[in-house]
Amino acid sequence: ADLVVGFSQIGSESGWRAAETTLTKQQAQERGIDLKFADAQQKQENQIKALRSFIAQGVNAILLAPVVATGWDEVLQEAKDAEIPVILLDRTVDASDDLYMTAVTSDLVHEGNVAGKWLADTVAGKPCNIVELQGTTGSSPAIDRKKGFEQALSGHDNLKIVRSQTGDFTRTKGKEVMESFLKAEDGGKNICALYAHNDDMAVGAIQAIKEAGLKPGTDILVVSIDAVPDIFQAMAAGEANATVELTPNMAGPAFDALAAFQKDGTMPPKWIQTESKLYTQADDPMKIYEAKKGLGY
């Protein structure tokens, strides 16, 4: 292969991320790119190490999915000095934008906003107590998706977040926390909707709701983010109501931008925003499930 690209991935902490990795590898293979993959196991220091190694190896370009927004200036500067273009995937960084070529990301705040809007529209003025399952405390999706959701709720006095706890983005914790929400809110009779920062927690919570003798999707509305295959199954069964897609194919646009740049030096825009598409039960969930199933989620 003539093009060597280094890809520093955060880790493999969720099905979504595994799918992103799979898709990135697929896209690289299709384009005949030699992809150097480095898994950072959730640690920024490992990502910085990986970037430095890529620079030392002299790769042609670097894809970076940053675990956290801050702390990249120095190593990005090094890459720039070595004239290696860097493309950010799925999250942005807190650094001057001349340090990277472009960022292919979704807008995390916007995602939360879409979810919140949907809920506000759906309950349409009726009073509604919401419980929130946050992502890992301190992680940027947790912070931003909370922010976006709250923005969407402001001005709707009928909507109230009554409980909010972290479910660590996992099904197990989602289920456990939901169980205690149900206990704390009068067996769930007090809860009208659940907002989960990702689908996995929602899937866990749906089980908890069912085990408590309530009907998820009807008694308690369920909205979450990511659009992983399993949530479509739940939607098909009427147990989840809506999800906001975060596409795992960030690499495709990134490689396109890179190819254009390599060909004639076209600089891509600084931000290539992916769509945050809302899916509801009306969107033939089973079909989408089938389409998404094979992607390594």
Next chain:
Amino acid sequence: MTAILKGYALRLLPQIIALAAILLMVSFVFPGFFRLEIQNGRLYGSLIDILNRGAPVVLLAIGMTVVIATKGIDLSVGAVMAICGAVAASSITSGHSLAMTLVITLGTGILCGLWNGVLVALLDIQPIIATLVLMVAGRGIAQLVTEGAILTFNDPGLIFLGSGSFAWLPLPVIIWLVFGILVALIVRKTALGMLIEAIGINRQASTLSGVLTPVLLIAAYMLSGLCAAIAGTIAAADIKGADANNAGLWLELDAILAVVIGGTSLLGGRFSIAASVLGAIIIQSINTGILLSGFPPEFNLIIKAAIIVFILVLQSPPVRNAFTFVALLRTSRKPTERQAR
């Protein structure tokens, strides 16, 4: 007989008091805490949640107790949970029967324990490091099985293990109760308990006395692997899927903590499985209590740390001695008189 029972109660007293205090505290921040009702043919309430959610840590703590009694430690249990959950899910989805799946899964756990045990007992590698190898690699192995995704399944039999109920209790609770009693009986009704303690206190002297040290050491790690396998199966069955990335993550620390709260020394020797089980339930009560309390999640860790420190300080030798001293003062006359004889 009553004397033995009394000794037993005395041994568990600090844990029981700590548990009672925590439950009481939680009931202050959440008044409905002690409410129990029957719903869908099983008991339903926060207390049951504690027993149910505590299942993985209780199970891990049972195996961990025995390992720690041998002066070892098993950091790999969380990863082994993930491996076994993954194996169970992939076995059931590839069409094996439930029985076969359980055999394969528990076998995998025991195999993991065997690996740890061999490193510790035969290659003489320090337990923390020996089990660190599997802790690091194990999650990778689990992901290898699930290929990084959450491997979901629909087999009602397997799901029953995680969220079914029997005799009004959730099945995980029944499983850990039965398993815990079984292990405790095996260990105490045979000579195993004493031999394990002997190894933990003085391995050289035990070997010289003819105790089969390597075999018992390996067996201890195998038991721990088996416990992790059961815990992993329950955790997977609970969410109807194997999450190789997150199943059992950091649970090894909770299990170790449970054993220590249970009063078993990390330096090996004397152990009590019942006390460790209580320790695990104490930890789960703290976790559930925090969730019920409605504090913002930023405070979770600090609250947990503070309560644990408090319990452990109360249990520390100087503080305990101070208490027994006070107790002794009250009944001081008799023992000294017996002395004088």
Next chain:
Amino acid sequence: MQTIANNLLSANRIDKVFPGAKALDKVDFHLRRGEVHALLGENGAGKSTLVKCLTGAYRRDGGTILLDGVEVDPRDTFNAQKLGIGTVYQEVNLLPNLTVAENLFLGRQPRRLGFVDVGAMNRQARALLENYELDLDVTRALDSYSVAIQQVVAIARAVDLSGKVLILDEPTASLDAHEVEMLFRIIRRLKARGLGIVFITHFLEQVYEIADRITVLRNGQLVGTRDTATLERRDLISMMIGRELAAEIRAAREEPDVTGPVRYRFKDYGRKGHISPFDLEVKAGEVVGIAGLLGSGRTETAEILFGAHRADSGTAEVDGKPVQLSSPRRAIAHRFGFCPEDRKTAGIVGDLSVRENIVLALQARRGWTRPISRTEQNRLADHYIRALDIRTADREKPIRLLSGGNQQKAILARWLATEPEFLILDEPTRGIDVGAHAEIVRLIEGLREKGMSLLVISSEIEELVAYSTRILVLRDRQHVAALEGNRITADQIIEAIASANERGAA
């Protein structure tokens, strides 16, 4: 008044209570300047406890301590060392992982510019050890040396630390005659310098050789203090045990006739780096004694016979059938038993109770599936606690809380409980009081009469003479001589040991 003024160290009405045991009950103890004061008593009498109270290793529950007429209150051993009290505690209490030099100078290493001057420290250490005729590599870890050498190093450290008082708690237990002689020379020198020396031992000869006065404790109480010169040995013993001792170890031996068949035959048995190949035959009803200097390979011989270390040459036979003794377990299956020399690290299982320690080997042999019932355990434990007179509050006391000598007896009980046919004892009487000493010698003879085969290692030559039917002499990890019949006398043994004794030059 005169005497009080003359007292260097005075302990008045010292109390010490342990849960379940009153170890010291208003004990008085006075040490004069320039005297060697023997502190005697049975196992568990409270000698070590008194010493530890004096040096602050234990906090006493009552009483006062005067040093040079001034009341002192050592809170820890560091404090005591600063006051000029140097101590060798019972059991070697040095740090096995530090070098010899570091052990000698721990806490007072010579410094230059604030940093430890390792060169100077090693030089001073070598110089210090020259007094003890030890030429060690002081930069090696202490645990690369034998227990005996460690003991000498501990003594050297304590002597060097003692500006005023030197306390020696059974320092001679693992020393041979030569080393003891050397130690006594040093003690006399210190005494001449005006130090007060407290000397604890169970060897009465040594007491009479070196001590000026004797204080006897019994059951945590002071029995009395006497001048050695005016105290008859018989009276001393009855002070200690509270009754007349039936008989001390006979100096002379009666000739037992061993006519049984050879039961254990080892040919060319050895292990590289441990012990050179040797031949050994042991008959039923025979006690083979092993004599030799420190580090001559006696312990190694025992360990290899028991399978604690695997032999890499030679063959073993039991009753004519070849056997593999590749592990202690195998040896135990052939009804071997082995009381190790280092009871702290290889013998006791500290946190287990006396009962559990006694049944351990028996239980291990039966396998874990066949537990010994609690009643049976109690019976066994009580039986041996009585038979060997193990002083313990009850059978459930953790063994680590017993006094040194009583621990030793409990380990012996562990093996007797397995009813072995070939019993290997490495220094079985180390740290055991006169009364018990005689009991154990009698026990060995009794076991022999019952047809058991024994192999006994001891540094006490008189003792070996008393019970051995044959004696092997070791030197430099080789079996060099065997004495039988009327050749078994102390003189002959010493001669055999000394005949080519190059160690003196070392």
Next chain:
Amino acid sequence: MKPKYLPLTATIVIFVLSYALCAAQYPNILSTRVIGNLLTDNAFLGIAAVGMTFVILSGGIDLSIGSVIAFTGVFLAVVLDNTAIHPLAAFAMVLLITTLFGAVMGAIIHYLEMPAFIVTLAGMFLARGMAFVLSIDSIAIKHPFYGTMKGLYYKLPGGGRITLIGGLMLLVFAIGILIAHRTRFGTDVYALGGGTTTAKLMGVPVGRTTILIYALSGLLAGLSGIVFSLYTSAGYSLAAVGVELDAITAVVIGGTLLTGGSGFVAGTFIGILIQGLIQTYITFDGSLSSWWTKILIGLLLFVFILMQKGIVYVSRSERRHA
């Protein structure tokens, strides 16, 4: 050779061999850039591992360092973001806090006779909890002084750099070695590792030493946190998760016994380099999936330990037979 040097020698031999092997496959690994990176990227881990070495030598363990690093970073970020305090003053403040934190843990371990594993585990929860309470956001540190410090480096021929923090790590190791082998405190640490009861009988001030050891570990964890904040110019409460395990691994690979009493600070340095090498190798290879990365790290860890055991065993038995 003295037996106590065996594990250290074995570690060095293994490191040199594996470096040669890696270099044979990817010659770039010999570049000064990679060598400079090895120092810079592992600086914070190395500094923390020095503290961990002392703790482990004394027979203890400190699980709190990862959290302390995170706390330090967040504290600095919050202070520098919200006040006009100079970074150097903030450094002093945070070092004081972390040192005290360590000292308190040491005091609890000693006076309450609690196992270090548990006390420092609670410390780990507590320190990260404090970081969360200070801020759950990641906060960039924009103070110009940080830029100045980052600009300090020595350029090697071939593009590599010895950065300030890389140099600081080397300095800490040098001081660590000096303390371990040339001070009374150092010997006392080894003495505790040899057995607390015995050490006490020999007059080692056990309480003071224990407190000092954990205070030192806290100090170095704080320093490591400062280095980490320089490295990333940010404070983040989720940073440095699991660093304690990396540090323990480095210490053990470096030939120190976890039971205490035996080992070398210098060995830890090699342990750090070996871990860095493993990671560099995996990135250079670049074809491993996430899960194979984990499996390989575990496997290599195992192989290193095994080789070390092997070398020690072989040379022991050779000495015997000689």
